[in-house]
Amino acid sequence: MSVSSTPASAARAPAPRRLGRRQRQRLTRAVAYAVFAAVVVAVGALADWGKLAESFFRLDIAAAMFPEIVTVALRNTIVYTVLSFLFGLVAGLALALMRLSSIAPYRWFATAYIELFRGLPALLVLFLVGYGVPLAFPDVQIVGGIYGSIALGLGLTAAAYMAETIRAGVQAVPRGQLEAARTLGMSHPRAMVSIVLPQAFRIVIPPLTNEFIMLTKDTSLAYVLGVTATSIEVTKFAGDELNRHVNPTPLLVAGFMYLLITLPLSQLVHRLERRGARRG
């Protein structure tokens, strides 16, 4: 604070009415705080807290959702997410390698696939898998029933996104790594598996986590395939409760369930990144 004495004495000189750099910074910050506080106060004052509590915070309705929302719905949401993520990861890796391949038709196919599935809404793809595949191939049963259909339906779209992410990761590994591996006598596939891909995956862990979180939320589309009491996931479960009680409290509980998955995940990745950074 003692620093301000210098600009103040300078301000006494005839010409400058302009603020010093430090003063301007302080003023900008003060305005930013004031605006933020005003918004918070306005929202708090204008909201009808009584009505809100009545609608969204009915503890009796929330309590009635347990334990099924966890033992059935949350469990299914996690299973759907993990299955579609694994499918997307394997297919995405294959597509990424095809895009980087020296064989032109592989590149064409991968490019076409990625452009197509990135452009289609996940809901539509899920629908096509759920109802189109059984029509087109009446003798084919998708492995795992509804679980398989959802993994496939969401995984096909996720694969397109993950392929681009993984490709960028592979290209971010310096070319010298591959050259050094080849120089030691490793074949190209061996060098990819042992040297390039492990480093690429470390680079793409943050964006892949993003993909996982998006998939977690996309599992709320599973209802289009007609989930049953045992295969129900969080959003559908909450929606049913909402209709039954004509009260939106279940939505709040559902939101909490999603955070239960995503927040620890962010923490885990944060820790993985820090461990990676220490090694370089």
Place this chain on the structure above:
Amino acid sequence: MTTPAIEISDLRKSFGSLEVLRGIDLSVGFGEVVCVIGPSGSGKSTLLRCVNLLEEPDGGSVRVGGVEVTDPDCDLDGLRRTIGMVFQSFNLFGHLSVLANLTIAQRRVLKRSRADAELIARENLERVGLADKAGAYPAQLSGGQQQRAAIARSLAMSPELMLFDEPTSALDPELVGEVLAVMRSLAAEGMTMMVVTHEMGFAREVADRVVFMDGGQVVEAGPPADVLGSPTEARTREFLHRVLTH
């Protein structure tokens, strides 16, 4: 007449319209140390990279131990096992510890057991003075230590010859000495070495032959005392003058 370690004849290579190598003839005998010097852009690194086919030549022939490397039927992976290579940018595998950097190719390529590979790795780390760094990761090492580890990684494959591509150019000046010391002791052990370098002192002291390249051609080649001491070509004199008086 014994087969030379490396025998290059009329080697040509272009990148697009840029002719980088314009008919190179060069041979390196077993046990010989050949230093390749020349201004940047003269094609010396490309020449080195053609020896183990990191660059595909457009014309001419490269024989390593009598085997034509440009032959499509040549077992390139098998041949590369016998040719160690050290890069300007070290290229240690960043996700692996120093020990794993030295063992991975031994185990995956030479199919040595873990115990054998680690034994050989530790011997070679000892050789370059890094016995205590086996558990470290590359990012934790100085540039000089990384380059010595990279040399040890090549040596662990028991190569018959070694290629060095400006091994000290990316190093801080005070770290150059430790890498050159390792290379000097390698040469003293009789390793066949082809070294692209800007270290004239090293070339003068260690090389059996110095090759001066400019504009994609070998301008002058011979014992270091001749090429560096009393060059016959004007271009060589000019280059040495610039390098030694900068």
